Amino acid sequence: xxxxxxxxxxxxxxIATGIExxxxxxxxxxxxxxxxxxxxxxxxxxxVFSLQALxxxxxxxxxxxxxxxxxxxGREIMANAATFDWGLPALAEKQIYILDAHLSPTxxxxxxxxxxxILAILKAKQEAMxxxxxxxxxxxxxxxxxxxxxxxxxxxxxIRDWLADNELTAIITAKMDxxxxxxxxxxxxxFMVDCVIRFDRRLEYxxxxxxxxxxxxxxxxxASGEFPLSFxxxxxxxxxxxxxEIIHEASTERVSAGIERFDAMLGGGLFRGxxxxxxxxxxxxxxxxxxxxAETACQRGERTLFVSFDEGADQIMRNLSSVGIDLQAHxxxxxxxxxSGRTEARSAEEHLIKLRALIRxxxxxxxxxxxxxxxxxxxxxxxxxxxxxxxxxxxxDSKITVVISALIEGNDPQAEATDLQISTIADTWIHLSYLVxxxxxxxxxxxxxxxxxxxxxxxxxLVLSEAGPMLTDVYSAGGEVLMGTLRWEKEAEENARQQQxxxxxxxxxxxxxxxxxxxxxxIKALELDLQRQQAELALYTLDGEARVLSSSExxxxxxxxxxxxxxxxxxxxxxxxxxxxxxx
Amino acid sequence: xRRKQIVQPSDPAAVAAMMVMRLYVAGGAPNxxxxxxxxxxxxxxxxxxxxxxxxxxxxxxxxxxxxxxxxVTPSLTKLSPLPAAQIVGNLSDTRKVLxxxxxxxxTP
Numbered sequence: 001x002x003x004x005x006x007x008x009x010x011x012x013x014x015i016a017t018g019i020e021x022x023x024x025x026x027x028x029x030x031x032x033x034x035x036x037x038x039x040x041x042x043x044x045x046x047x048v049f050s051l052q053a054l055x056x057x058x059x060x061x062x063x064x065x066x067x068x069x070x071x072x073x074g075r076e077i078m079a080n081a082a083t084f085d086w087g088l089p090a091l092a093e094k095q096i097y098i099l100d101a102h103l104s105p106t107x108x109x110x111x112x113x114x115x116x117x118i119l120a121i122l123k124a125k126q127e128a129m130x131x132x133x134x135x136x137x138x139x140x141x142x143x144x145x146x147x148x149x150x151x152x153x154x155x156x157x158x159i160r161d162w163l164a165d166n167e168l169t170a171i172i173t174a175k176m177d178x179x180x181x182x183x184x185x186x187x188x189x190x191f192m193v194d195c196v197i198r199f200d201r202r203l204e205y206x207x208x209x210x211x212x213x214x215x216x217x218x219x220x221x222x223a224s225g226e227f228p229l230s231f232x233x234x235x236x237x238x239x240x241x242x243x244x245e246i247i248h249e250a251s252t253e254r255v256s257a258g259i260e261r262f263d264a265m266l267g268g269g270l271f272r273g274x275x276x277x278x279x280x281x282x283x284x285x286x287x288x289x290x291x292x293x294a295e296t297a298c299q300r301g302e303r304t305l306f307v308s309f310d311e312g313a314d315q316i317m318r319n320l321s322s323v324g325i326d327l328q329a330h331x332x333x334x335x336x337x338x339x340s341g342r343t344e345a346r347s348a349e350e351h352l353i354k355l356r357a358l359i360r361x362x363x364x365x366x367x368x369x370x371x372x373x374x375x376x377x378x379x380x381x382x383x384x385x386x387x388x389x390x391x392x393x394x395x396x397d398s399k400i401t402v403v404i405s406a407l408i409e410g411n412d413p414q415a416e417a418t419d420l421q422i423s424t425i426a427d428t429w430i431h432l433s434y435l436v437x438x439x440x441x442x443x444x445x446x447x448x449x450x451x452x453x454x455x456x457x458x459x460x461x462l463v464l465s466e467a468g469p470m471l472t473d474v475y476s477a478g479g480e481v482l483m484g485t486l487r488w489e490k491e492a493e494e495n496a497r498q499q500q501x502x503x504x505x506x507x508x509x510x511x512x513x514x515x516x517x518x519x520x521x522x523i524k525a526l527e528l529d530l531q532r533q534q535a536e537l538a539l540y541t542l543d544g545e546a547r548v549l550s551s552s553e554x555x556x557x558x559x560x561x562x563x564x565x566x567x568x569x570x571x572x573x574x575x576x577x578x579x580x581x582x583x584x
Numbered sequence: 585x586r587r588k589q590i591v592q593p594s595d596p597a598a599v600a601a602m603m604v605m606r607l608y609v610a611g612g613a614p615n616x617x618x619x620x621x622x623x624x625x626x627x628x629x630x631x632x633x634x635x636x637x638x639x640x641x642x643x644x645x646x647x648x649x650x651x652x653x654x655x656v657t658p659s660l661t662k663l664s665p666l667p668a669a670q671i672v673g674n675l676s677d678t679r680k681v682l683x684x685x686x687x688x689x690x691t692p
Contacts, residue, residue, distance in 0.1 A: 100653075101655050103655060103656070103672075104670065106669075106670070107670045107671070108669065108670070108671045108680055108681075108683070109671070109672055109673050109680070110672075110674070110675050110676065110677040110680040110684070111615070111619070111673035111674035111675055111676035111677055112615055112673055112674050112676075113615060113656040113657060113658065113659070113672045113673045113674065114610070114613065114656065114657065115656060115657075116610040116611075116613050116657055117608060117609075117610045117642040117655070117656060117657025117659070118654075118656060118657075120610060120611075120642045120643045120646050120649075121642060121646045121647075121649055121650045121654070124647055124650070125646075125650065128647075142656075
């Protein structure tokens with residue numbers, strides 16, 4: 001027998017809330033035409049969340065909605081909403097109706113009552129407005145009046161049935177006892193609705209931390225776990241989960257950090273989209289290097305973001321101008337955006353959200369953070385570490401080249417490894433330290449690591465002047481490293497010695513040349529002598545031969561002239577040649 | 585369902601002291617039906633006809649109920665004489681109703 005055909009799975013219809021991060025972690029938003037329960041303690045953000053969803057639906061999709069306020073008055077809600085950029089009064093004309101469902105304290109209760117009346121009213125209003133959304137905010141206030149838990153349950157079911165009948169996307173908010181994490185008296189509501197979101201507000205290390213968690217979502221995947229949220233100008237922003245796989249493109253383009261020798265130390269400069277960490281004790285000029293990088297980026301015409309947790313923008317610019325770095329011009333042109341944040345009152349999470357907003361607004365290609373370690377001041381080191389990690393990944397995703405500074409006490413770079421632990425994810429790690437010797441303090445710069453490129457292992461000295469920061473060689477010979485004036489002395493000594501050697505060499509060279517010339521001259525003279533003697537010899541030989549020849553010729557001639565017998569004498573030519581003898 | 589009961593008393597002075605009330609009900613819902621019955625009993629016993637009562641059905645006139653600020657049903661509003669008062673519930677607790685209407689202490 002054939003199996004009956006399997007039904008195609010229908011994905012649950014969802015409706016976006018427009019709330020940053022929430023739509024991501026819920027896989028698309030709230031369930032359409034179903035009810036969502038939002039629970040949380042006082043001040044945890046339930047009302048803001050619900051109202052924000054309503055506002056976004058109206059602004060982004062033109063959908064109308066009704067907000068039934070049981071706990072607060074309509075006036076209060078409008079006043080609170082004015083702190084965000086929703087423009088609620090304008091929307092309240094046509095698209096969002098706020099129903100003041102607050103029971104006056106002077107009302108007397110006699111016997112049981114129910115919610116059928118208000119539901120009838122809401123139905124009429126919904127039809128008139130064609131509303132698709134409805135929020136019941138603070139329903140626990142109303143239900144408390146019913147007193148009887150059985151009656152409460154009945155009324156809640158009445159609401160739920162009514163919502164289902166009328167095809168509305170609904171949000172119900174209720175107060176929760178934060179200690180026991182269970183909705184007081186309304187535990188069963190969680191089973192009745194399709195989606196449950198829990199808001200939590202607690203103090204961590206003295207700083208308020210807000211979180212939300214989706215604890216139930218019928219028929220859908222969702223990111224379980226708590227996610228931090230903060231309140232920005234547009235309302236709630238949730239820190240959405242990152243995709244689990246790290247996928248970053250690696251660029252081969254290099255950017256200059258502003259100091260030629262520094263770029264050379266790194267094999268040409270920093271990689272585009274990489275992260276660089278500069279660590280060092282206070283006063284080692286981290287901010288100077290960072291400032292130079294920022295200035296150089298602006299000079300290339302790239303938008304840059306300068307985030308400081310230590311000093312205000314004006315102070316930074318004034319300090320940097322004393323070493324020849326001018327940021328003011330770039331701020332005015334709009335290329336450079338400077339942001340100074342206070343670290344004590346905000347949690348690391350809130351800083352991350354703020355930085356994300358800044359990045360989105362300014363769209364920088366280069367970014368500096370000075371110092372990142374300041375994020376650990378409020379809210380505990382664990383949170384700061386997580387945030388630091390996410391921040392770096394965020395910047396890699398956006399292909400921003402970033403330079404971060406971190407403070408470490410003392411001179412040991414190993415200490416950074418235990419603090420924020422960015423040193424493991426940063427691509428390049430530069431350490432600045434002090435060398436104190438002979439009453440002088442000099443700054444040393446070393447590259448601890450640089451991924452993907454050759455880098456120099458040599459310590460260099462960082463020198464600041466009005467022309468800007470510069471790197472110079474250190475004197476390193478005979479196993480010692482000298483900086484500052486000691487180096488200068490030693491270098492001067494070296495120079496002098498060098499010159500002396502050079503002079504000696506040249507002198508010796510000249511001497512040898514003279515000697516050579518001398519010898520050559522003598523050789524020449526001797527050669528001439530030799531030539532003269534050879535000539536003399538040749539001449540004498542010739543002469544000798546000629547004399548012998550002429551004497552025999554003369555005799556021949558004499559005999560001829562005398563008429564002697566020539567034949568009796570042999571041919572002079574036949575006469576054996578005379579042996580050459582010294583003429584006596 | 586809408587009923588107006590106006591019973592004119594013979595004494596003109598008593599007209600000024602007449603109780604004017606409005607009861608909002610949700611159709612034939614149990615609490616609402618009970619409220620009407622309870623209210624009529626109280627009126628018979630304590631007001632002896634010196635009252636004006638308007639009954640408004642929220643299902644028939646929802647927008648009016650909205651305008652009047654009705655949240656739960658049944659809901660009784662005393663309009664006159666002042667001070668105004670509002671009572672919610674099916675009016676089963678007679679003592680409270682009398683207290684709210686200012687009839688406590690008057691002889692039945």
